[in-house]
Amino acid sequence: xxxxxxxxxxxxxxxxxxxxxxxxxxxxxxxxxxxxxxxxxxxxxxxxxxxxxxxxxxxxxxxxxxxxxxxxxxxxxxxxxxxxxxxxxxxxxxxxxxxxxxxxxxxxxxxxxxxxxxxxxxxxxxxxxxxxxxxxxxxxxxxxxxxxxxxxxxxxxxxxxxxxxxxxxxxxxxxxxxxxxxxxxxxxxxxxxxxxxxxxxxxxxxxxxxxxxxxxxxxxxxxxxxxxx
Amino acid sequence: xxxxxxxxxxxxxxxxxxxxxxxxxxxxxxxxxxxxxxxxxxxxxxxxxxxxxxxxxxxxxxxxxxxxxxxxxxxxxxxxxxxxxxxxxxxxxxxxxxxxxxxxxxxxxxxxxxxxxxxxxxxxxxxxxxxxxxxxxxxxxxxxxxxxxxxxxxxxxxxxxxxxxxxxxxxxxxxxxxxxxxxxxxxxxxxxxxxxxxxxxxxxxxxxxxxxxxxxxxxxxxxxxxxxxxxxxxxxxxxxxxxxxxxxxxxxxxxxxxxxxxxxxxxxxxxxxxxxxxxxxxxxxxxxxxxxxxxxxxxxxxxxxxxxxxxxxxxxxxxxxxxxxxxxxxxxxxxxxxxxxxxxxxxxxxxxxxxxxxxxxxxxxxxxxxxxxxxxxxxxxxxxxxxxxxxxxxxxxxxxxxxxxxxxxxxxxxx
Numbered sequence: 106x107x108x109x110x111x112x113x114x115x116x117x118x119x120x121x122x123x124x125x126x127x128x129x130x131x132x133x134x135x136x137x138x139x140x141x142x143x144x145x146x147x148x149x150x151x152x153x154x155x156x157x158x159x160x161x162x163x164x165x166x167x168x169x170x171x172x173x174x175x176x177x178x179x180x181x182x183x184x185x186x187x188x189x190x191x192x193x194x195x196x197x198x199x200x201x202x203x204x205x206x207x208x209x210x211x212x213x214x215x216x217x218x219x220x221x222x223x224x225x226x227x228x229x230x231x232x233x234x235x236x237x238x239x240x241x242x243x244x245x246x247x248x249x250x251x252x253x254x255x256x257x258x259x260x261x262x263x264x265x266x267x268x269x270x271x272x273x274x275x276x277x278x279x280x281x282x283x284x285x286x287x288x289x290x291x292x293x294x295x296x297x298x299x300x301x302x303x304x305x306x307x308x309x310x311x312x313x314x315x316x317x318x319x320x321x322x323x324x325x326x327x328x329x330x331x332x333x334x
Numbered sequence: 335x336x337x338x339x340x341x342x343x344x345x346x347x348x349x350x351x352x353x354x355x356x357x358x359x360x361x362x363x364x365x366x367x368x369x370x371x372x373x374x375x376x377x378x379x380x381x382x383x384x385x386x387x388x389x390x391x392x393x394x395x396x397x398x399x400x401x402x403x404x405x406x407x408x409x410x411x412x413x414x415x416x417x418x419x420x421x422x423x424x425x426x427x428x429x430x431x432x433x434x435x436x437x438x439x440x441x442x443x444x445x446x447x448x449x450x451x452x453x454x455x456x457x458x459x460x461x462x463x464x465x466x467x468x469x470x471x472x473x474x475x476x477x478x479x480x481x482x483x484x485x486x487x488x489x490x491x492x493x494x495x496x497x498x499x500x501x502x503x504x505x506x507x508x509x510x511x512x513x514x515x516x517x518x519x520x521x522x523x524x525x526x527x528x529x530x531x532x533x534x535x536x537x538x539x540x541x542x543x544x545x546x547x548x549x550x551x552x553x554x555x556x557x558x559x560x561x562x563x564x565x566x567x568x569x570x571x572x573x574x575x576x577x578x579x580x581x582x583x584x585x586x587x588x589x590x591x592x593x594x595x596x597x598x599x600x601x602x603x604x605x606x607x608x609x610x611x612x613x614x615x616x617x618x619x620x621x622x623x624x625x626x627x628x629x630x631x632x633x634x635x636x637x638x639x640x641x642x643x644x645x646x647x648x649x650x651x652x653x654x655x656x657x658x659x660x661x662x663x664x665x666x667x668x669x670x671x672x673x674x675x676x677x678x679x680x681x682x683x684x685x686x687x688x689x690x691x692x693x694x695x696x697x698x699x700x701x702x703x704x705x706x707x708x709x710x711x712x713x714x715x716x717x718x719x720x721x722x723x724x725x726x727x728x729x730x731x732x733x734x735x736x737x738x739x740x741x742x743x744x745x746x747x748x749x
């Protein structure tokens with residue numbers, strides 16, 4: 106069983122970055138927690154170590170709820186929560202925390218009450234997923250006593266204005282997916298997606314969809330996390 | 335038969351398509367008609383036709399070749415459409431006024447107000463008041479008025495007139511009761527008058543209810559969430575969870591920044607600035623002041639509602655491409671893929687928890703394909719819950735696999 110560390114940085118406001126980041130977080134949680142073999146939906150047994158951050162806890166709750174273990178009425182052991190939480194300092198500063206405490210239900214989350222360094226020391230995560238700016242994530246990870254088997258980030262979430270350039274050993278999940286698709290296109294004719302093909306070309310500028318850039322975070326993460334190298 | 339025939343007529347028949355699997359109770363023939371070509375009426379007619387196409391695509395309908403083009407190479411005018419005779423139980427004429435009040439008499443006879451739904455569309459640049467531009471047979475029909483030849487604000491009402499809707503225009507209004515209860519109610523009524531199906535109240539929760547489950551249920555069949563942001567909305571557990579659930583289910587997201595808003599939910603990019611609204615002591619606003627807010631929601635809605643169908647289709651398409659499976663498109667979020675050993679698999683993607691209707695659709699599809707294996711992907715629950723039991727029962731009885739979206743790529747790779 107593995108533990109995947111999720112590192113989030115504050116995205117650029119007034120842009121699509123916050124929405125893309127949230128989509129990436131949901132996809133990361135599902136890709137880690139979902140069992141890949143069982144015929145029926147099942148928890149993989151892997152756990153996610155995520156920040157106890159008010160902005161993303163509700164997102165994680167939607168996924169954790171789907172993988173929360175059933176409590177046996179006469180069981181002798183407490184069930185394991187699928188997601189472990191480390192403190193990033195943001196919870197204590199939030200207003201009205203008492204009203205928000207149900208977010209931390211023990212069926213979904215196990216709050217470690219440890220900062221990142223101590224949580225990493227305790228849990229020894231094998232995987233690291235960065236959902237946000239690469240440079241700021243590296244600052245968080247600097248000096249941590251941990252060796253990751255896989256380190257994953259997204260180019261679409263990088264802070265372009267900071268001219269970020271990841272160090273060696275990091276996997277750009279979105280670029281990896283894009284390369285796989287380009288290779289597939291090079292080998293045979295791939296039919297276009299129904300969504301892209303079904304509409305007549307937009308005659309007017311306003312007819313273009315005003316949506317965030319599309320990114321298949323789920324498949325990208327699955328490839329980056331679980332494909333053999 | 336749930337087919338829509340969508341036709342464009344600008345002085346002559348121009349376009350005709352059939353759309354299958356549309357959310358209609360019965361077949362509908364829709365004709366967007368402009369009597370003359372070359373002027374602003376033609377432009378408005380073409381824009382209206384394109385906007386309806388986008389809506390139908392967003393509703394999951396599949397474009398197929400219409401009967402007239404199956405049999406020959408010429409598009410027939412609406413009143414001679416053989417496809418309509420076979421499939422359409424209802425007729426909708428969208429009359430785009432060109433200022434002359436003219437109409438082909440055969441159209442007037444084919445779409446009588448007594449037997450069809452006629453929606454006149456008049457741009458203020460063409461005629462004002464609108465009835466001065468209408469032909470005699472619909473002179474007393476209430477016209478939809480557009481500005482700048484932009485039909486988007488009236489599209490929801492046109493679709494409702496044609497009986498096409500369901501979850502497509504269902505909006506959920508998320509708000510903190512202490513701050514915005516009254517204005518939420520006003521917005522509810524204003525949106526309903528524009529042809530939307532707004533939802534306002536939450537389910538009453540009982541001690542022991544899980545709020546995540548409740549919110550999942552309340553948002554299950556909604557296309558877009560409207561967040562009424564006030565200074566203290568961040569303190570609301572339900573508002574936070576509603577926005578998060580809307581993100582995870584790929585719903586549309588629109589924020590209305592009311593006075594005091596701190597733009598708490600930065601994840602919502604489409605924002606309507608209503609910070610200048612004046613509240614009465616009872617917490618209400620002047621309805622005239624609310625109108626621009628509703629106008630902007632109408633304008634933003636088609637784009638936001640497209641997020642979910644776009645994700646359903648492109649996510650599955652890219653997973654299949656990256657997994658190097660051979661596949662063919664069958665519909666929005668529906669693909670037939672070749673397995674490793676040559677068998678064919680039918681794959682369907684859902685952003686919300688798949689229900690009986692999806693299993694029935696895939697089962698029918700499988701039957702048409704000679705009994706291929708079907709698989710439905712969605713946000714399933716591994717937890718021992720009623721939701722899980724229901725999905726597993728449907729899967730077992732139908733023989734269709736239900737797979738969590740979290741292993742989409744891995745499942746497709748193993749086909």
